[in-house]
Amino acid sequence: MRGLILAINPGSTSTKIAVFQKDVKVKQTNITHDATELAKYEKIADQFDFRKKQILEYLKKEGIKIEDFDCIVGRGGLLRPMPSGTYKVTDKMIEDLKIGFQGEHASNLGGIIAKSIANEIGKEAYIVDPVAVDEFEDIARISGIPEIKRRSLVHALNIKAVSRRVAKDLGKSLNDCNFIVAHLGGGISVAPLKKGKIVDVNNANESGPFSPERCGQVPVGDLVKLAFSGKYTQKELKKKMVGQAGLVGYLGTNDARVVEEMIKNGDKKAKLIFEAMCYQIGKEIGAASTVLFGNVDKIILTGGLAYSQRLVEYITDMVKFIADVVVIPGEDEMQALAEGAYRVLIGEEMAKIYEEEVKI
Ligand SMILES: Nc1ncnc2c1ncn2[C@@H]1O[C@H](COP(=O)(O)OP(=O)(O)OP(=O)(O)O)[C@@H](O)[C@H]1O
Ligand SMILES: CCCC(=O)O
Known part of the structure; x- marks a missing residue:
């Protein structure tokens, strides 16, 4: 062979x-x-x-x-x-x-x-x-409306790969580690890994932090109003939520590097929106830590956005009290x-x- x-x-x-x-x-x-x-x-x-x-x-x-x-x-x-x-x-x-x-x-x-x-x-x-x-553990599948189930759709390939890498660096098997992995790409998945298993995740297309192009979790009452406003077909609204929301919706670009340039040039709105995305990611990591009852070996930040020093510093300041943060930018x-x-x-x-x- x-x-x-x-x-x-x-x-x-x-x-x-x-x-x-x-x-x-x-x-x-x-x-x-x-x-x-x-x-x-x-x-x-x-x-x-x-x-x-x-x-x-x-x-x-x-x-x-x-x-x-x-x-x-x-x-x-x-x-x-x-x-x-x-x-x-x-x-x-x-x-x-x-x-x-x-x-x-x-x-x-x-x-x-x-x-x-x-x-x-x-x-x-x-x-x-x-x-x-x-x-998922069964408890993570319950949404709050019997007709709607929470679903596991997740950047599993990169999340598992970086987790294996960090576990190896710790001299452990992945099955012995508790991690929180935030995959920060065009879509954002924040997942608690309990003994190596992705036991919960936000589902990047419909919940969790907003991302460069997706809306994440938004107030559901207002979303229902928008859905019935007659302004959008179902297909158009879905497209807006996963392609024209987040950084694109507020700032007209899905490129975090462009947003950082705007901030450097003194754009206050760009700073607020960028920091709001970091804030929501930090908050989601905090939520994931409770799933692990605080027993977190490492928090791992990965995906394209993890190249951003500004973003990494903002989130690290919010979550470092939970566990050490490891940054593995990009994905392979x-x-x-x-x-x-x-x-x-x-x-x-x-x-x-x-x-x-x-x-x-
Ligand atoms: N060096 C960098 N500094 C800051 N942001 C960066 C850098 N490189 C990429 N990004 C940002 O990362 C985001 C895209 O990440 P990535 O390429 O991982 O996503 P993707 O592969 O298109 O989507 P997904 O991860 O959801 O499959 C964009 O907002 C991009 O601007
Ligand atoms: C829903 C997670 C995967 C993706 O966004 O492609």
Whole structure:
């Protein structure tokens, strides 16, 4: 076994692909897709041929034969609620990725494309820690309205990867650690990890802190009024909540670097909004600490926003009384995908079977 792994991570506007030799990255590229091209497809799954063709063209251009890969790993999507881990891509999983069991998400294509390439060469395809990872305790599922359940949708891939890193640095297994991880990207997930499990999370699309583009938790009465105001269709309001809210809504940009420039230039509104986002993140970390009864080994700040010194300092001042803060800026989802597949290739972990882990 040469340990050559192809990792595929489809995002809303691009497809990242990377080639790994064992768990070491050899090559990575980001194929950006023209928005007008993607707009031609009604459903995410309809983009399959288009994206797969571009991946294969890239590999050909680089002189990489698909037959040389030992396995293909893709980012998993909005599948049924499932425990974390590396999963074999199976027929039922493909069916659920195609329909988008918990919704449409570009990452639904990861497993579908991985399986299709793997089938051509007679190898296995895997997904690792998809957004649908659900390790909630039952108490976390209760919302306050019987018809509405709290759901676990979470940046699990990066959260688990950075947690494993910090646990290793502490000389512990992840299963022995209690962490609070704040993934601070375009969307924000703040998750308490109890003995390594994500036992609660805000759900970046509908609750928790507001983010560069999403509204987070807003007063529900006013949201209902807005929904029935006749100003928006359901689709328009949803788009506003997850794409045109947060920093974009208040300041017209989703780029925190631009907001920091505005602050440096004396823009008081920009300062207030930026600090409000930090304040809400700090507050959510405080809430997560109560889930762990204060037994927190480390608080981990990760994602693109964690590059911001201003943001890190603001939040650290708020939460350092709970535990030490570790900052791991950015994310390396490609590395996390390859590591998940590699653990299975070398027998360190058994690949899970979707049909055995989820409620069908
Ligand atoms: N050096 C930096 N300083 C400050 N902010 C930064 C820096 N680099 C990136 N960001 C901010 O991080 C945010 C995006 O983070 P990231 O790239 O992790 O998100 P994403 O991958 O697009 O979304 P998600 O994490 O929800 O999948 C943007 O607001 C961006 O401006
Ligand atoms: C809902 C968490 C995952 C994402 O925002 O992509």
